[in-house]
Amino acid sequence: MKIGFTVNGTPQEVDVAADMPLLWVLRDVLGLTGTKYGCGAALCGACTVHMDGEAVRSCQVWAEDVAGREVLTIEGLGRPEALHAVQEAWVEQQVAQCGYCQSGQIMQAAALLAKTPAPSDAQIDAAMEGNLCRCGTYPRIRAAIHAAAAKLEG
Amino acid sequence: MSKATRLTRRAVIVGSLAVTGGLAVGIYALNRDWPNPLEEDLPEGAVSFNPWILISEAGITLMAPHTDLGQGIRHLQAALIAEELDVDLDQPEVTVAPGPAAPAYANRALAAEGLPFMSQDQGTVATIARGASARLMGALGLQGTGGSSSTPDSYVKLREAGAMAREMLKAAAAYRENLAMADLRTERGAVILPDGRALPYAELAQTAARELPPREIPLRDPTQWRLLGRPMQRLDILAKSTGTLDYGIDLTQDGMVHATVKLNPRPGGDLLSHDDSAALAVPGVSRVLPVSNGLAVVADSTWTAFNGAEALVCDWGPAPFLPEQADHWAALATALEGPPEKVWRDIGAQPDRPGVSPREYRAPYLAHAPLEPLSALIHVTEARCDIWVSSQFPGLAEQKVAAITGLPREAVHLHNQYSGGSFGHRLEFENIIRAAEIGTALRGTPVKLTYTREEDMAHDFPRQIAMARASGQVADGQVTALDLAIAAPSVTASQMGRIGFASAGADSQTVAGAWSMPYALPALRVAGHAVADLAPVSSWRSVGASTAGFFAESALDELIHEAGADPLAERLRLCDYAPARACLEAVGDMSDWGSPLPEGAGRGVAMVLSFGTPVAEVVEVHQTDAGLRIAKVWVAADVGRVLDPVNFENLVQGGVIWGLGHAVNCEVTYADGIAEPTNYYAHAGLRMPQAPEIFVRGLETGAEVRGIGEPPVPPAAPALANAIFAATGQRLREMPFANFIDFA
Numbered sequence: 001m002k003i004g005f006t007v008n009g010t011p012q013e014v015d016v017a018a019d020m021p022l023l024w025v026l027r028d029v030l031g032l033t034g035t036k037y038g039c040g041a042a043l044c045g046a047c048t049v050h051m052d053g054e055a056v057r058s059c060q061v062w063a064e065d066v067a068g069r070e071v072l073t074i075e076g077l078g079r080p081e082a083l084h085a086v087q088e089a090w091v092e093q094q095v096a097q098c099g100y101c102q103s104g105q106i107m108q109a110a111a112l113l114a115k116t117p118a119p120s121d122a123q124i125d126a127a128m129e130g131n132l133c134r135c136g137t138y139p140r141i142r143a144a145i146h147a148a149a150a151k152l153e154g
Numbered sequence: 155m156s157k158a159t160r161l162t163r164r165a166v167i168v169g170s171l172a173v174t175g176g177l178a179v180g181i182y183a184l185n186r187d188w189p190n191p192l193e194e195d196l197p198e199g200a201v202s203f204n205p206w207i208l209i210s211e212a213g214i215t216l217m218a219p220h221t222d223l224g225q226g227i228r229h230l231q232a233a234l235i236a237e238e239l240d241v242d243l244d245q246p247e248v249t250v251a252p253g254p255a256a257p258a259y260a261n262r263a264l265a266a267e268g269l270p271f272m273s274q275d276q277g278t279v280a281t282i283a284r285g286a287s288a289r290l291m292g293a294l295g296l297q298g299t300g301g302s303s304s305t306p307d308s309y310v311k312l313r314e315a316g317a318m319a320r321e322m323l324k325a326a327a328a329y330r331e332n333l334a335m336a337d338l339r340t341e342r343g344a345v346i347l348p349d350g351r352a353l354p355y356a357e358l359a360q361t362a363a364r365e366l367p368p369r370e371i372p373l374r375d376p377t378q379w380r381l382l383g384r385p386m387q388r389l390d391i392l393a394k395s396t397g398t399l400d401y402g403i404d405l406t407q408d409g410m411v412h413a414t415v416k417l418n419p420r421p422g423g424d425l426l427s428h429d430d431s432a433a434l435a436v437p438g439v440s441r442v443l444p445v446s447n448g449l450a451v452v453a454d455s456t457w458t459a460f461n462g463a464e465a466l467v468c469d470w471g472p473a474p475f476l477p478e479q480a481d482h483w484a485a486l487a488t489a490l491e492g493p494p495e496k497v498w499r500d501i502g503a504q505p506d507r508p509g510v511s512p513r514e515y516r517a518p519y520l521a522h523a524p525l526e527p528l529s530a531l532i533h534v535t536e537a538r539c540d541i542w543v544s545s546q547f548p549g550l551a552e553q554k555v556a557a558i559t560g561l562p563r564e565a566v567h568l569h570n571q572y573s574g575g576s577f578g579h580r581l582e583f584e585n586i587i588r589a590a591e592i593g594t595a596l597r598g599t600p601v602k603l604t605y606t607r608e609e610d611m612a613h614d615f616p617r618q619i620a621m622a623r624a625s626g627q628v629a630d631g632q633v634t635a636l637d638l639a640i641a642a643p644s645v646t647a648s649q650m651g652r653i654g655f656a657s658a659g660a661d662s663q664t665v666a667g668a669w670s671m672p673y674a675l676p677a678l679r680v681a682g683h684a685v686a687d688l689a690p691v692s693s694w695r696s697v698g699a700s701t702a703g704f705f706a707e708s709a710l711d712e713l714i715h716e717a718g719a720d721p722l723a724e725r726l727r728l729c730d731y732a733p734a735r736a737c738l739e740a741v742g743d744m745s746d747w748g749s750p751l752p753e754g755a756g757r758g759v760a761m762v763l764s765f766g767t768p769v770a771e772v773v774e775v776h777q778t779d780a781g782l783r784i785a786k787v788w789v790a791a792d793v794g795r796v797l798d799p800v801n802f803e804n805l806v807q808g809g810v811i812w813g814l815g816h817a818v819n820c821e822v823t824y825a826d827g828i829a830e831p832t833n834y835y836a837h838a839g840l841r842m843p844q845a846p847e848i849f850v851r852g853l854e855t856g857a858e859v860r861g862i863g864e865p866p867v868p869p870a871a872p873a874l875a876n877a878i879f880a881a882t883g884q885r886l887r888e889m890p891f892a893n894f895i896d897f898a
């Protein structure tokens with residue numbers, strides 16, 4: 001079916017099966033590979049994007065449910081030459097190891113900070129629990145979220 | 155030495171096994187240098203000074219052939235070259251590439267860990283054997299990333315590569331300008347003349363190529379370093395923070411189709427029969443093809459391929475190993491009853507009747523499960539094959555692809571990718587073999603193979619399972635004897651078998667991290683017991699030390715408590731290797747060991763020397779209403795020299811989290827020959843709420859430069875078990891600990 005929605009501010013129309021997960025629409029149809037496949041089952045958070053401002057697991061959202069919505073992916077959050085404050089903090093803290101989880105971590109953290117501008121460690125733990133990092137960068141993720149909060153407070 | 159040399163004529167020692175096959179090496183080859191692979195198709199006007207440096211009008215390319223799995227080695231290799239070449243990594247004209255697979259990039263440090271010498275042994279025989287091993291690895295041309303060996307392998311070699319090119323470029327400038335070399339200096343990719351003019355390397359390269367390489371290349375003293383040893387921004391950090399780094403799984407080619415595989419969930423088992431009609435009826439699915447141990451589904455997107463695979467109906471053959479988990483444990487117990495394969499250490503006289511009776515320890519199978527599922531993009535044509543994938547053995551992978559495609563080895567080009575984690579997973583070839591089979595069947599069409607998470611975990615050759623028995627003796631408040639017997643399947647033999655090498659001998663990985671423990675016990679015995687026919691296993695971050703280190707440091711801790719001694723003080727009293735002592739002292743200091751703790755809290759310490767790097771850790775746990783909380787960890791590691799301090803800290807923290815997370819939460823068990831779990835509903839390791847604060851100190855007292863990717867892993871589990879004992883009085887001798895107590 002034809003589905004129209006907005007990705008990173010640009011209107012898109014795709015012709016895909018109604019139940020194709022948004023993850024694969026983004027990666028295979030639109031070529032936005034910054035959003036990652038890790039588990040396909042809402043267990044790792046690597047596929048996290050924002051839909052109408054909410055962090056969602058794109059592997060769990062069907063294409064038909066995206067119609068008319070605004071989707072923001074890591075590519076739209078900021079660019080290498082124009083970083084979002086969360087990305088700036090991620091670069092400064094050198095959070096990434098393999099980096100494969102980090103798109104999802106950053107999108108989840110950005111959604112957290114949009115709602116909770118100065119999160120406590122407990123709030124960070126609760127918000128980030130679903131985002132798995134097999135490399136174990138959690139200490140740096142925590143530090144980067146605090147640093148990004150400070151930047152956004154400005 | 156003679157024994158080592160004889161062996162090296164026909165075999166390579168890997169994990170202490172004499173391994174033969176695949177590549178034949180004559181003694182004549184031992185000292186020969188491999189050709190520079192960059193000379194093979196040198197772009198017009200380009201000059202390559204050695205296998206690591208290419209300079210042309212377009213810029214300066216540094217080759218970083220060790221595979222980057224997230225450990226930051228691509229950056230570190232570039233920094234080692236840049237330090238002496240005098241280029242900066244933020245210069246727009248400088249690019250860093252993994253380079254082609256080539257024997258010139260042989261890892262000379264890879265086999266050292268397998269030699270029958272303790273890494274702290276700097277005696278003549280051990281040193282000569284290490285030299286012979288390094289020459290042999292060079293002669294074999296085996297390019298590999300693993301064993302925490304990339305930094306030791308690169309440390310001198312890559313700085314020399316940079317210095318060699320720099321001196322030749324300076325000589326060219328001196329010749330051209332009629333100046334003395336001594337009057338020239340180099341900076342940011344240019345030779346600087348006394349009058350301040352800068353001649354870019356690109357302009358000098360052609361002339362420099364005609365200069366003779368310098369005979370002696372004195373390397374700069376570390377006090378003069380600009381990059382190494384200081385905080386650097388890793389090359390990949392911006393791309394990895396913006397979703398712009400392409401991993402293997404992200405790559406595409408024009409006209410590409412997608413594929414996935416469905417393999418016998420019993421690893422190594424056959425496909426008996428199948429019905430693919432429902433799969434072929436899935437819209438977007440174009441073909442179903444046979445591959446080793448199963449089927450591939452070709453489709454127009456990853457998701458349709460996944461759907462097609464799910465619709466396949468297959469009749470699978472039995473597992474070619476013991477199918478039930480309980481039988482694996484029973485086999486280990488039986489092996490411990492029998493004679494050891496090898497007694498690796500036997501010092502002093504064990505008591506006839508140990509005062510501390512045998513205790514049994516267990517460590518389960520574990521999956522690597524890096525977050526990026528296996529994938530490979532391949533394009534096979536009549537004359538050539540390109541494959542884009544992350545591999546820790548790119549040369550061996552090319553051989554496998556050549557054999558499957560029927561193309562000559564030189565026609566196969568592996569483009570090595572950044573990997574979304576590995577932990578040893580990408581030492582294997584499962585995805586590469588299947589991709590080559592699919593690509594050959596679809597010759598002419600590029601195809602990207604993507605594994606589902608479930609297929610990936612079902613075919614993740616796990617960490618070795620292991621079991622140990624330990625007894626000992628204490629007297630007058632001191633530990634006087636430890637007798638440790640460890641049974642495990644040989645990870646080296648299993649892994650080498652899949653590469654195509656035959657192996658013989660006892661595998662030191664069974665006892666790694668235990669047999670060479672730097673403790674001067676009056677009586678110390680460490681024996682390895684072999685077990686055959688268990689599940690196929692592979693190297694998992696820190697390999698044998700991840701199990702044997704847990705056994706050794708748990709058993710020692712029990713004896714120390716039995717003696718009524720302090721766990722840190724007694725270790726310090728026993729420790730006879732200065733860098734290891736320094737680590738123990740450092741964590742004592744960092745953790746304020748011995749200071750009062752709140753009710754229900756406890757500290758535990760452990761120290762394991764693996765891959766030549768001693769690492770000591772103190773873990774502090776707190777009992778809470780929600781369960782036991784791992785609150786803090788202090789770590790000290792001695793790598794001789796900390797080259798990339800930010801990344802060093804990150805890797806140590808990650809290694810501790812890896813060690814703790816698997817010790818607490820993870821196990822792979824087999825039922826009917828099928829591995830459980832199949833996704834991250836279990837076996838996730840630690841998640842954010844369980845991650846402790848981790849404080850890291852890098853020490854530089856050791857004589858050699860060592861790796862840090864794996865050594866922080868082994869002490870984490872025993873330090874935690876020892877802390878749990880201190881806090882609760884409960885001694886956990888079996889992982890995962892969450893099977894026995896609740897964690898917050």
Ligand code: FES
Pocket residue numbers: 036037038039040041042043044045046047048057058059060
């Ligand atoms: S891929 Fe969606 S949560 Fe893991």
Ligand code: FES
Pocket residue numbers: 096097098099100101102132133134135136137224525574575
């Ligand atoms: S950085 Fe590798 S999974 Fe998080």
